Amino acid sequence: MKIYVVQQGDSVDSIASSQGVSVEALTYDNQIEAPYRLAIGQALYIRGDDPSEDRTPLYVFGYAYPFINPENLDNTLPFLTDLYVFSYGFTENGDLVPPMADDDWMIDRALEAGVRPILTLTPLGADGRFNNNLVTTMVHNTQVQQRLIWNLGLKMQEKRFGGLDIDFEYIMADDRLAYADFVARTTEILNQFGYQVSVALAPKTSADQAGLLYEGVDYGLLGAAANRVLLMTYEWGYTFGPPMAVAPINLVRRVVEYALTEIPVYKMSLGIPNYGYDWPLPYERGVTRAETISNLEAIQIAIENGAEIQFDEEAMTPYFRYWKFGVQHEVWFEDVRSYQAKFDLIKEYGLTGAGYWQLMQFFRANWLLLSQMFEARKVGD
Structure with a gap:
């Protein structure tokens, strides 16, 4: 396996010839469609030998x-251990709120592919935002918790889920201990019925990190309470923030290094983004709103606007600028180089998992690269 960066004058034919692969393999692996246009600076996955038997x-x-x-x-299921169905909410009384669309078909396809479906629990309100008041009500009321856990068990059995993921954000600082107790109680009960419980953690770099996103999240307590944790190492660049990498590797590393002081490494999964953002410039706080785009859309934007893709060696992330209708834009996204950096970090620290937010767009080169370095565990392994 190699990574090739497109240069001025390259074509799919010349690249395939120089790299010793067929045009069909090159275009398929990188989802390059006719008329096979390329962007200068675009990183391409170059197929090599079949993965070795001793992959991690x-x-x-x-x-x-x-x-x-x-x-x-x-297309994605063959590369997965688990599929996290997003998401189920809950009421102040502990009743479950189903997803916005039927999820039975997803569960069926996951099970057919040998992938375990996981119920994701969030405190999302009707407006689609995380409701920390709902969290406060639940974690301080034992009866509501009991009802919620009971309803979760029934729903998981009914729908054939194989586990639970607790994805709460913006937890109040005063709810830190009660929230950890809720996760511990849920894990203890559901483990008795063979269900794994994971918890998603905001990306902290110290125990006393200030901010609503961090203060209610205790890495040590939650790491002890759950079977697994996901470090949500993305969204440094986000919809309402200034243009920057979504998951700059230098900042991701700091989160991992702190997490390892609080949580056993065998429980830990690295969060990986499967998207990018397009910001109109100049950025104005409270006014500018970035558009979420897929990695393939980012490349097409560069091609259509004649932009040359750059690569930030500190963040290990591709980016570029372009003009459209008199407005300059800045785009940050993921490619095989940025994914390689994240996979190398997983290996360096011996992490045991990788969790993607989210799977809505299929980026084949990522999965091919991942499968060259790792072998996805299957349930029971």
Whole structure:
């Protein structure tokens, strides 16, 4: 396996010839469609030998909404251990709120592919935002917790889920201990019925990190409470923030290094983004809003606007600028180089999992690269 960066004057024919692969393999692996245009600076996955037998086993999963394109899901499932169905909410009384669309078909396809479906629990309100008041009500009321855990067990049995993921964000600082107790109680009960429980953690770099996103998240307590944790190492670059990499590797590394002081490494999965952002410039705080784009869309934007893709060696992330209708834009996204950096980090620290937010768009080069370095664990391994 190699990574090739497109130069001025390259074509799919010249690259395939110089790299010793067929045009069909090059275009298929990198999802390059006719008329086979390329962007200068575009990173391409170059197919090599078949993966070796001694690849590192890795717990691989990703979140998906029930309205995911079925073809995208089918293409992704062979690379996964678990499929996290996003998401179920809950009421102040502990009743479950189902996803916005039917998820039975996703569960069926996952099970047919030998992938374990996981119920993702979030406190999302009707407005689609995380409701920390709902979290406060639940974690301080034992009866509501009991009802919620009971309903989770029934739903998991009914739907054939194989586990639970607790994805709460913006937890109040005063709820830190009660939230950890809730995760511990849920894990203890569901483990008795063979269900794994994971918890998603905001990307902290110290125990006393300030901010609503961090203060209610205790790495040590939650790491002890759950069977597995996901470090949500993405969203440094986000919809309302200034243009920057979504998951700059230098900042991702700091989160991992702190997490390892609080959580056993065998429980830990690295969060990986499967998307990018396009910001109109100049950026104005509170006004500018970035558009979420897929990695393939980012490349097409560069091609259509004659932009040359750059690569930030500190963040280990591709980016570029372009003009459209008199407005300059800045785009940051993921490619095989940025994924390589994240996979290398997983190996360097001996992490045991990789979790993708999210699987709605299929980026084949990522999965081919992943499968060269790791072998996805299957349930029971």
